[in-house]
Amino acid sequence: MNLDIAVLAGDGIGPEVVDQAQKVSNAIAKKYGHTINWTPALTGAAAIDAVGNPYPDETHQICMNADAVLFGAIGLPRFDNDPSNPVRPEQGLLAMRKKLGLYANIRPTLVFPSLLHKSPLRQELIENADFVCIRELTGGIYFGDKGRDESRNTAYDHCVYTREEVERIIRLAYSYAMQRNKKLTIVDKANVLETSRLWREVGQGLEKEYPEVKTEYLLVDAAAMRIIQWPEGFDVMVTENMFGDILTDEASVISGSMGLMPSASIGLHTSVFEPIHGSYPQATGLNIANPIGTVLSAAMMFEYAFKLMDEAQEIKDVVNKSLAEGVVTEDIAGKDKAYGTSEVGDWLAAQIK
C-alpha cells in the first residue's frame, strides 16, 4: 500500500517524539511491504515564527492531500499566560480541527500492569480500567460566537449544537461500544443546559438502534467524580467539546502513564493522530521525552486510517515488550536505567523485522 502521511511535528518535544514514531512506522512499512510518503508541514509556534500563522494554508493543503496526519504537540511558554496575544499556537489547532472536520477525538485510557504504582489512584481501583473517551471536537462553546460588548465589560461565549453534530458523534460512540464491552455512557448537563437536553434527546432516539448496548446518562459533575471513584465502570464515554476537554484530561492521569497515551481525531477529510501529552518545552532537545504516546498514536493510525490491523498490533506488541524489558525513558524508569528518546525509538524499530 502507498501511505501518504503529513507530519506536523510542531513545538517543544514534538519533533523528537514524532521522529521515533516515523522510525517505527518505517520499520513496519518495510516489513509489510508498504511505501510511506512523509510530507512535513509547519504548525504551532514554529509556523507563527516562520509565516505568522499557526496553521498556514500550505499546511492545510498538505493535510487535505494526505491519507493521515501524524501530529506532535504545539505551544511554547512565550505564548502562555498571554491570552490576549492576537496570534496563538492553539488557534492553529482549533483551525485545523475545524477545517479538517475533526469531529471526534478518541482517547483510550489504558492501564499498563507494570506501571500501576505510578497512578495517583489506589491500585485496586484501576487494575481493570480500560475505557475510551470520545470527545466532540468541532462544535459547542469552542466554536460558537464569542466577544465583548462595546465597553468590554461584558464577555460572552455561545455554545451551540445541531442535531446532526450530536447524532454523528453518538453514532460513532455506539460503533465503538459495539466493538467493545457494549456499554455507553453519555455525559451531559441536561438538568441545566439546553444543548445537553438536545444531546440526551438524540441519545434516547439512538438507543433503540443499538439494543445490545447498555446506554447510561451521567451528569458531567457526577462523571468527574466517577472517573476517580470507579474508573473500571466505564467502557465507552461520549461527551461534548468543553466537558470532553476537562474529563479526558482528568481520565488521562488516572493511569499514571500520560507519556504513553495516544489519541486519534477522526475527520471528515482526513484524521489526525497525536500523543495526548503537550509540547513539554522544558524537555526540548534533551532526548528525555517519552516517545511511546506518539508511537502508539502511529499504531492508531495504522488501525483507523489504513485498516492495517496486523501492523497496528505489531507496534503495540513491541511497545509492550519495551515496557516489560525496561527500555523506557526516565519518566517511567524510576530508579532503573533510563533510555533516551531516540534510543527507545531505535530499539522499537529494531524489534520489527
Add this chain to the structure above:
Amino acid sequence: MNLDIAVLAGDGIGPEVVDQAQKVSNAIAKKYGHTINWTPALTGAAAIDAVGNPYPDETHQICMNADAVLFGAIGLPRFDNDPSNPVRPEQGLLAMRKKLGLYANIRPTLVFPSLLHKSPLRQELIENADFVCIRELTGGIYFGDKGRDESRNTAYDHCVYTREEVERIIRLAYSYAMQRNKKLTIVDKANVLETSRLWREVGQGLEKEYPEVKTEYLLVDAAAMRIIQWPEGFDVMVTENMFGDILTDEASVISGSMGLMPSASIGLHTSVFEPIHGSYPQATGLNIANPIGTVLSAAMMFEYAFKLMDEAQEIKDVVNKSLAEGVVTEDIAGKDKAYGTSEVGDWLAAQIK
C-alpha cells in the same frame, strides 16, 4: 443573640440530616445564650408536590427574612433522566441562587486523618491537602439565554460574565487567601473562551491589590489533572460556575469523606449552608445517612453568617471527637459498629454542655 434561621430540608435524606444539625445548633445556642428561631419552608420535589413550584414565593420570603438558611438536599429519582419535565427540583435550586444573589459557593476540601484510607487517591498524595474551592454561582452558562431554533434541531446556551460579577468573586477569593496560606489559583479556559479572558484580565488587575498573595492561573483541563495529581498544591481556587460545578465535585471525592463535607453559598441577601452530598433517595428514612456534612455546614453558618467563632469551633471539635471515638454512620464505620443518623446527632448535641 437572636438567630433567625430558615430551614429548607428538601428531599430524600435532607430532613433527617437537617434534624441533626438543628439538634447540635440548639445545644450550642443554649450553651452560649442565643435564641434560635427556626422557620421551616418547602423546597425541591416536596414543594413541587405541595404547591407545584420547587422554590415557592413563600419560601423565598422566609429566606429573605432570615439571617441564614440551613439547607438539606433536593432531587428525587422520578424527576431524573427526564430533563424535559417542565418543573424540576433543580430549577428551585437555581431560582433560589439567583433570587437570593448567592454569588459564591464555598467548599472546603478537608482531609480527616482517621479516614485517609477511604480516599481513592494514594495516601501520601492527600495527607496535607487542605484547600477551598470558590465557585461563582449566579452567572455564566447556567443563567444565560438558552433555547432552540424553530425546528428544535439546534440548541444553544449562552455564557455571559460581566466585569462586576468577576471582580466580586475574585475579591472574595483573595480575602480567603489572605486568611489562609496566601495562594490563589484562578481557573479558566483563557486560551479558548472570551469570558475566561475577561476573568484573567480582572485577575491580573486585582493581583496588584493583594501583593502578599501568590496568584496563579491554571487552565481548567490542567486543573482537572492537578486536583488528582497534586491536591496539596492548592490553597484557594476560584472559578466560574460551570467549571466550578465539575471541579468542586471532583475535589470532593479526593478526601474519601463526601458525607462529611459542608458548603456555604454566600449571598447578597442572605447565605445558605448545606452539605455537598445530594438527596441520596435510596437511604431515605433508613436512619443511615451521615449527618456530619450538615452539622459542619451549621458550623460554617455560625462562622460566616453570625461571626460566632467559638460556637463554630465547638461544633468542629465535637465532630472531630465523634470521628476519633467512632461515633459514626455506616459509610465511615467500615467493619466497626455503625451508629444511626439520629444517634450521631444526639451524641454530638450531648457533648455540648
